[in-house]
Amino acid sequence: MSGATTHGGGATVAPREADAATATNGDLVTVKDLKVHFPITSGIVFQRKVGAVHAVDGISLIVKRGETLGLVGESGCGKSTTGRAILRLEPLTGGHVLYEGADLARLSGRALRRQRRRMQMIFQDPYASLNSRMTVGDIVGEPLLVHKLCPRREREKRTRDLLELVGINPNTLNRYPHEFSGGQRQRIGIARALAVEPNFIVCDEPISALDVSIRAQIINLLQRLQGEFGLTYLFIAHDLSVVRHISDRVAVMYLGRIVELAENSVLYETPMHPYTQALLSAVPIPDPAVEEMRRPIVLKGDVPSPVDPPSGCHFHTRCPAVQEGLCDVNDPALVEVRPAHWAACHLITPGDFPNIRTAENIGPDLGATALRDEGG
Amino acid sequence: MSDDLVPHLENPEERRAYDQAYGDTGADAGMATIAPDMETDLKTGFETPAEDTALAAGEAGYWSPDAAIIEHKGTWEEVWERFRKDKFAVAGLVVIGILVIVAITAPWIAPHDPTTQYDEGLTMKGMPMGSSAKFWLGTDTLGRDLLSRLMYGARVSLVIGIMANGLALILGVIFGLTAGFFRGATETAIMRVTDVMMAFPIYLLAVALVSVLKPSLWILIFVIGFVYWTPMTRVIHGEVLSIREKEFVAAARLTGCTNVRILYRHILPHLVAPIIVYTSLGIATTVLFEATLSYIGLGVQPPTPSWGQMISDGQNYYLSAPHLVIYPGLCIMITVLAFNLVGDGLRDAFDPQQRRR
Numbered sequence: 067m068s069g070a071t072t073h074g075g076g077a078t079v080a081p082r083e084a085d086a087a088t089a090t091n092g093d094l095v096t097v098k099d100l101k102v103h104f105p106i107t108s109g110i111v112f113q114r115k116v117g118a119v120h121a122v123d124g125i126s127l128i129v130k131r132g133e134t135l136g137l138v139g140e141s142g143c144g145k146s147t148t149g150r151a152i153l154r155l156e157p158l159t160g161g162h163v164l165y166e167g168a169d170l171a172r173l174s175g176r177a178l179r180r181q182r183r184r185m186q187m188i189f190q191d192p193y194a195s196l197n198s199r200m201t202v203g204d205i206v207g208e209p210l211l212v213h214k215l216c217p218r219r220e221r222e223k224r225t226r227d228l229l230e231l232v233g234i235n236p237n238t239l240n241r242y243p244h245e246f247s248g249g250q251r252q253r254i255g256i257a258r259a260l261a262v263e264p265n266f267i268v269c270d271e272p273i274s275a276l277d278v279s280i281r282a283q284i285i286n287l288l289q290r291l292q293g294e295f296g297l298t299y300l301f302i303a304h305d306l307s308v309v310r311h312i313s314d315r316v317a318v319m320y321l322g323r324i325v326e327l328a329e330n331s332v333l334y335e336t337p338m339h340p341y342t343q344a345l346l347s348a349v350p351i352p353d354p355a356v357e358e359m360r361r362p363i364v365l366k367g368d369v370p371s372p373v374d375p376p377s378g379c380h381f382h383t384r385c386p387a388v389q390e391g392l393c394d395v396n397d398p399a400l401v402e403v404r405p406a407h408w409a410a411c412h413l414i415t416p417g418d419f420p421n422i423r424t425a426e427n428i429g430p431d432l433g434a435t436a437l438r439d440e441g442g
Numbered sequence: 443m444s445d446d447l448v449p450h451l452e453n454p455e456e457r458r459a460y461d462q463a464y465g466d467t468g469a470d471a472g473m474a475t476i477a478p479d480m481e482t483d484l485k486t487g488f489e490t491p492a493e494d495t496a497l498a499a500g501e502a503g504y505w506s507p508d509a510a511i512i513e514h515k516g517t518w519e520e521v522w523e524r525f526r527k528d529k530f531a532v533a534g535l536v537v538i539g540i541l542v543i544v545a546i547t548a549p550w551i552a553p554h555d556p557t558t559q560y561d562e563g564l565t566m567k568g569m570p571m572g573s574s575a576k577f578w579l580g581t582d583t584l585g586r587d588l589l590s591r592l593m594y595g596a597r598v599s600l601v602i603g604i605m606a607n608g609l610a611l612i613l614g615v616i617f618g619l620t621a622g623f624f625r626g627a628t629e630t631a632i633m634r635v636t637d638v639m640m641a642f643p644i645y646l647l648a649v650a651l652v653s654v655l656k657p658s659l660w661i662l663i664f665v666i667g668f669v670y671w672t673p674m675t676r677v678i679h680g681e682v683l684s685i686r687e688k689e690f691v692a693a694a695r696l697t698g699c700t701n702v703r704i705l706y707r708h709i710l711p712h713l714v715a716p717i718i719v720y721t722s723l724g725i726a727t728t729v730l731f732e733a734t735l736s737y738i739g740l741g742v743q744p745p746t747p748s749w750g751q752m753i754s755d756g757q758n759y760y761l762s763a764p765h766l767v768i769y770p771g772l773c774i775m776i777t778v779l780a781f782n783l784v785g786d787g788l789r790d791a792f793d794p795q796q797r798r799r
Contacts, residue, residue, distance in 0.1 A: 179698040179700070180698075189689050194690065195689040195690055208699070212698045212699055213698055255693075258693070262697070262698070
């Protein structure tokens with residue numbers, strides 16, 4: 067992770083040296099009980115609050131240095147809002163976000179802008195996330211200018227190096243974004259994020275808006291950059307197979323809360339929370355013979371509105387294993403039910419696995435044609 | 443970490459072949475493969491067909507689509523292309539051009555001095571005369587040459603119209619930007635004040651103000667600009683509200699830009715189109731505004747000619763010497779119409795999704 071890395075034509079975009087103080091602790095980003103509620107107001111002149119959209123309703127997680135944490139969930143479950151709130155693009159209603167132990171919520175103004183060097187984001191929409199009135203060179207060079215990272219003469223060279231790093235022809239830096247394709251624009255966005263040499267990057271569904279044939283290239287690029295620069299990713303997506311490919315650990319969200327968090331293969335092979343099991347069982351298997359014999363778990367009803375989430379466990383209205391009197395009254399806490407495997411469900415006691423599903427029911431190996439034996 | 447999802451090819455030949463088959467090619471390369479030697483309107487910028495095919499074959503380099511620098515057509519050129527197609531708008535632009543030239547060169551091309559009262563300009567009974575060899579459009583009630591007065595009147599109308607609108611524009615942009623970007627109490631305060639101002643009858647307000655202050659060129663510019671900033675504030679405020687929600691603004695904030703830099707570098711460039719459109723339309727209104735004020739006697743004072751004032755002077759003679767009223771009236775009408783046509787044309791030209799009438 068230390069030293070300059072050369073790439074292509076001698077580019078020198080150096081990774082950041084780890085701070086001595088935090089080198090001992092592997093936690094890079096800690097989120098404690100994060101809440102983001104968007105107020106709903108009514109009234110013409112004087113607006114009063116009549117309700118709130120509970121987009122994020124008490125999330126705690128830890129992103130370790132150098133890992134990729136995947137965050138999955140349905141559309142509208144609050145995963146993008148979580149990513150944005152961690153970067154302070156959304157106002158926090160409650161909770162804390164700690165970066166290397168320092169509370170970000172207390173920062174403002176210049177201190178916050180300085181902190182922005184460490185954490186960046188890759189946006190979902192490659193068309194809207196680039197300013198259409200700026201040239202590509204300006205877009206990628208702006209972070210260098212704002213943070214005064216290099217003298218003016220050197221800025222063009224650094225910009226060219228960055229473009230080359232992500233696979234864009236450096237001679238195109240005087241072009242405008244609309245002259246590039248979606249995949250190229252996403253690369254430009256990645257170059258912009260890398261310009262400040264961050265440690266932590268939130269990837270907010272970076273490939274959802276791209277052609278399927280391009281997605282692989284972008285994922286490979288992200289992985290290669292992670293290897294070269296020792297980056298830490300929070301990878302937000304709703305495509306389970308992509309998250310499986312790229313993540314070390316995966317967290318599953320439902321209606322503003324995390325319901326399960328585990329190592330990659332552990333989550334996909336032995337999910338414990340009923341929602342995760344239903345989610346994974348919904349993924350079709352390419353082999354028609356296997357797919358015929360499978361019976362996926364179908365949840366009844368629709369996702370409740372985040373304006374008025376259900377009491378107790380948010381999932382209890384659709385859960386096939388719901389218990390009256392317990393699940394609709396108390397909020398389940400996210401507990402460690404197995405080593406390095408957290409789940410938020412009243413019915414799972416640590417050490418006891420009554421609901422564990424096997425490979426036959428849920429088809430854990432997405433794309434596999436053979437059934438596997440029952441695992442741990 | 444797992445393997446790559448695409449084969450990791452060491453050989454550059456294989457890599458190029460793979461890229462050609464599956465690579466992320468730019469939009470331009472697609473057209474080139476379809477019709478490499480066709481004279482197209484799309485102006486991909488390729489010089490020769492040979493370059494097209496070379497490009498399509500991926501020979502130019504590892505990064506598709508190209509290695510050469512291609513000149514791109516800027517947005518301004520596209521806007522101009524669309525504007526050109528609207529004949530009315532172009533006619534309006536021509537008229538404005540003529541007006542501006544006349545206004546600038548009036549001291550040299552006007553046949554007579556506009557304030558000189560000629561004895562031969564009046565009939566025996568002291569009535570204004572129609573067109574003659576010496577006075578091409580006739581004379582007014584005091585024997586002054588109408589044509590020269592019209593030319594000098596153009597200067598007054600255009601100067602006041604443009605500068606008053608400029609003042610309204612500056613005020614409108616400042617208030618609209620501040621209200622739209624900072625939101626909260628600031629926005630409420632500014633927009634409610636704007637609402638109150640819009641509820642005022644602006645002509646009455648202008649009359650009141652000018653009556654209190656002495657009517658002169660600068661007072662007029664100030665007053666008209668001051669009463670007219672509200673529509674621009676509304677428009678800019680609305681535009682800023684929509685622009686600030688766009689992702690590139692969030693990205694700029696994440697990059698660490700200060701608010702000032704975001705306003706100046708990210709939001710303002712997107713406001714250029716509405717500003718230009720509403721400025722042209724606004725000049726039409728301010729020209730009319732000035733003519734109205736002059737008509738009721740609160741514009742520039744005689745002997746400086748102003749079209750509205752000329753109408754007011756000549757209105758008692760509308761039966762016997764209708765040219766006194768018709769010509770200034772026509773000038774006002776043509777000017778306002780020209781600015782309106784140009785403003786409409788610009789609005790259509792800036793919006794590529796607008797369907798042609």
